[in-house]
Amino acid sequence: MNLLQNFPIGQYVPGHSFIHRLDPRCKLLYVLIFAVLVFMANDGLSYAILALFTLLIMKGSSISYRYILRGLKPVWFLLALTFLLHVLMTKGGTVYLAWGWLTVEAEGVRQAVFISVRLALLALFSSLLTLTTSPLELADGLERLLHPLSRVGVPVHEIALMLTIALRFIPTLLDETDKIIKAQASRGIDFETGGLWKRLRNLVAIVVPLFVSAFRRAEELALAMEARGYRGGEGRTKLRQLRFTWRDLLAFGIALILFAVIGWVRR
Amino acid sequence: MESAPLIQFENVSFYYTDEFGEKLPVLQNLNLTIAEGEFVTIIGHNGSGKSTLAKLMNALLLPAEGEVRVGPWKTGATQEVWKIRQMVGLVFQNPDNQIVGSTVEDDVAFGLENIGVPPAEMRERIDAALKAVGMAAYAQRQPHKLSGGQKQRTAIAGIIAMRPRVLILDEATAMLDPQGRKEIMELVRRLNREAGITVINISHFPEEAVDADRVVVMRQGKIFMQGTPRNVFADVTRLQETGLDVPLAVRIQHYLSANGVPIPPLLHQKELVEELCRLFLNR
Ligand SMILES: Nc1ncnc2c1ncn2[C@@H]1O[C@H](COP(=O)(O)OP(=O)(O)OP(=O)(O)O)[C@@H](O)[C@H]1O
Numbered sequence: 439m440n441l442l443q444n445f446p447i448g449q450y451v452p453g454h455s456f457i458h459r460l461d462p463r464c465k466l467l468y469v470l471i472f473a474v475l476v477f478m479a480n481d482g483l484s485y486a487i488l489a490l491f492t493l494l495i496m497k498g499s500s501i502s503y504r505y506i507l508r509g510l511k512p513v514w515f516l517l518a519l520t521f522l523l524h525v526l527m528t529k530g531g532t533v534y535l536a537w538g539w540l541t542v543e544a545e546g547v548r549q550a551v552f553i554s555v556r557l558a559l560l561a562l563f564s565s566l567l568t569l570t571t572s573p574l575e576l577a578d579g580l581e582r583l584l585h586p587l588s589r590v591g592v593p594v595h596e597i598a599l600m601l602t603i604a605l606r607f608i609p610t611l612l613d614e615t616d617k618i619i620k621a622q623a624s625r626g627i628d629f630e631t632g633g634l635w636k637r638l639r640n641l642v643a644i645v646v647p648l649f650v651s652a653f654r655r656a657e658e659l660a661l662a663m664e665a666r667g668y669r670g671g672e673g674r675t676k677l678r679q680l681r682f683t684w685r686d687l688l689a690f691g692i693a694l695i696l697f698a699v700i701g702w703v704r705r
Numbered sequence: 706m707e708s709a710p711l712i713q714f715e716n717v718s719f720y721y722t723d724e725f726g727e728k729l730p731v732l733q734n735l736n737l738t739i740a741e742g743e744f745v746t747i748i749g750h751n752g753s754g755k756s757t758l759a760k761l762m763n764a765l766l767l768p769a770e771g772e773v774r775v776g777p778w779k780t781g782a783t784q785e786v787w788k789i790r791q792m793v794g795l796v797f798q799n800p801d802n803q804i805v806g807s808t809v810e811d812d813v814a815f816g817l818e819n820i821g822v823p824p825a826e827m828r829e830r831i832d833a834a835l836k837a838v839g840m841a842a843y844a845q846r847q848p849h850k851l852s853g854g855q856k857q858r859t860a861i862a863g864i865i866a867m868r869p870r871v872l873i874l875d876e877a878t879a880m881l882d883p884q885g886r887k888e889i890m891e892l893v894r895r896l897n898r899e900a901g902i903t904v905i906n907i908s909h910f911p912e913e914a915v916d917a918d919r920v921v922v923m924r925q926g927k928i929f930m931q932g933t934p935r936n937v938f939a940d941v942t943r944l945q946e947t948g949l950d951v952p953l954a955v956r957i958q959h960y961l962s963a964n965g966v967p968i969p970p971l972l973h974q975k976e977l978v979e980e981l982c983r984l985f986l987n988r
């Protein structure tokens with residue numbers, strides 16, 4: 439149909455794997471736990487254990503490795519850059535290569551490898567979170583996890599509602615963008631050719647009507663919400679109930695074991 | 706049909722204030738009573754105050770002068786706006802801008818979540834409401850993948866799940882195709898008949914008024930005419946003078962009888978066809 443129709447929201451892959459069925463709160467916490475583990479790890483063995491663990495989770499999510507790695511595209515550049523910087527900047531140990539003032543030394547290579555592995559593991563792990571958890575579940579999980587913060591004045595409910603409404607309206611607004619582009623093109627605006635400046639200027643013809651309509655939608659939606667008795671988070675119940683199950687218990691148990699193992703093997 | 710008034714407007718006036726602080730009168734000294742179980746259609750020009758009337762009925766707006774009573778409450782003088790809004794549901798024109806949930810059932814849940822219905826009961830009510838509007842098979846569907854008529858049915862499900870006594874449709878069929886329009890009208894007629902929900906249908910289509918118990922014609926913030934469809938549409942000249950449309954059958958009958966064809970006042974296309982056939986056979 440149209441180009442914008444298949445715009446992916448997040449990168450969620452629906453499924454029923456063990457990982458998919460974990461409570462979103464458990465998965466969110468797990469990303470934090472994993473981050474701590476990654477920063478505890480400081481030698482080859484501990485990194486290898488964590489890499490193996492990540493691999494297991496990838497397997498457990500029953501999403502193809504290719505697909506997972508493709509999702510990491512934006513991170514590759516960052517990885518390469520950190521690797522290069524560390525190789526060139528960190529000094530110490532045997533000099534492997536010297537090229538004018540540029541040198542590659544043992545300590546540099548070690549650091550470069552470790553830091554990039556760290557980054558790669560973190561990126562991989564958090565992408566597994568969004569791959570196996572629907573955005574709606576994520577918003578719910580976040581709302582529950584952050585709930586205590588509402589007592590100190592953080593508008594947790596409002597933030598979560600904002601997220602879900604944004605999710606609800608992204609497809610609608612994409613459709614609308616598509617319509618506006620076609621309408622403006624039929625009026626003779628050319629989005630395809632011309633210099634960068636001209637093209638940017640033509641973008642105004644899309645952005646302005648889109649904003650006008652988005653504001654009108656927001657106003658009508660606010661009215662409709664009020665008409666349906668919306669009055670903030672207080673006294674509100676939820677259809678989607680989150681429940682920890684044996685799966686989550688098992689997952690947390692594994693986390694404890696990992697902590698023990700990494701604490702023991704790290705130098 | 707005659708029973709206790711459910712909604713009562715007494716000398717209600719309402720103003721919007723423009724950017725210069727000037728008061729724009731929208732409703733003037735309006736009196737209106739809606740009885741429980743009625744099916745009322747409101748027609749009138751653009752800007753005649755129909756939407757304002759609807760919003761006054763569930764306390765989205767409060768009267769500047771006069772009183773609006775909904776059930777036991779006065780909208781201007783109560784803390785119970787939430788109960789009023791649960792009792793009087795409002796469906797708007799644009800289906801896209803009133804669906805909050807990311808799936809059909811999430812959207813139906815929205816109102817129930819607002820009024821604090823426990824999750825287990827919510828489940829039952831959602832299923833029943835979706836079944837009532839014929840959307841049970843679409844519970845998990847994302848709203849942007851529905852047709853206009855399906856979206857409006859979802860919106861109606863979201864409201865009947867809250868068990869209201871009044872359902873107001875503010876041009877809810879205006880953006881639909883004829884098929885979708887027909888589906889929605891059949892649905893609300895059924896809700897009115899079977900579930901006893903009072904229906905107030907604001908519409909630009911005079912055809913939607915012929916089956917109502919009562920038609921209210923608005924003009925410049927006032928009630929211009931009201932009565933049974935038969936009585937209101939009998940006065941075709943008066944309606945047409947103000948630029949309001951009448952149902953096609955009524956218009957044809959009017960022309961024919963004005964040109965000497967002996968044909969009695971009628972409302973439905975079917976009646977018109979029967980009368981014409983009778984005339985033809987008795988020639
Ligand atoms: N938010 C507002 N601020 C100022 N004026 C308004 C506002 N909403 C409506 N009006 C004015 O109030 C009058 C009545 O509006 P209302 O929306 O009730 O008319 P309506 O009968 O529903 O019209 P339509 O058939 O176009 O929906 C109009 O003249 C309109 O311009």
Ligand SMILES: [Mg+2]
Binds near residue numbers: 755
């Ligand atoms: Mg209106």
